[in-house]
Amino acid sequence: MFVRLGERLAAEGFTAIRFSFRGHGESGGATEGVTIAGEMLDIQAVIAHAIEEAPVPITLVAASFGAVPVALMLPALEKQISSLVLWNPVLDLDHTFVHPQLPWGTENFGPDQQLQLHEQGRLLIDGEFPIGQVLWREFTRYEPLKEFNRSHTPALVIHGDQDSYVSYEIARSAAEARPNTEFRTIEGSDHGFDSREREDEAIGHTLKWLTSGGAA
DSSP states (O other): OOHHHHHHHHHHTTOOOOOOOOSSSSSSOOGGGGOOHHHHHHHHHHHHHHHOOOOOOOOEEEEEHHHHHHHHHHHHTTOOOOEEEESSSOOHIIIIIIOOOOOHHHHHHSSSHHHHHHHSSSSETTTTEEHHHHHHHHHHOHHHHOOOOOOOOOOOEEEEESSSOOOOHHHHHHHHHHHEEEEEEEOOOOOOOSHHHHHHHHHHHHHHHHTTTTTT
């Protein structure tokens, strides 16, 4: 999906830079050492690289948990980026992880999993992705929704209305209450846009918004 987005953006004349956060994809670092603060540093480094390579208006496209470091960095990035696109964004860490209210969060971060984290120093998300105590403590301290609401950067938010991981209602309410923000629903979609057709729908909304001046 992200490769197709980059290719479509490039075809429209944009310079597209894709990257993986530390501990993800082909980037270095242990998954268990992933932290929000570290991902904020990654965002900072990528923005600096983008400015050096192509000093033109910058739009950040962030999906799911990627919205957390992006939102938290907005106070520092407002003069460096022109717009923001969020796909099924995590905006409320407490609702998603600490006191989970959706099926995926309940399964991965419920009382038994939290006990495991405190006794063993880590827990496994979906049985395979380990997180540690530092990231968990960050969940209780950072408020990405507050920073997103404070920012005046034009934004597009796209979310599936059947998301069982991350709250559709929180994202929709935040977008509707925030100036210079558009919201688009991918009807019937679970988290991450759960079919090729729905992925392409999200890509289409993103391209239309960026090319039609919605981000101006």
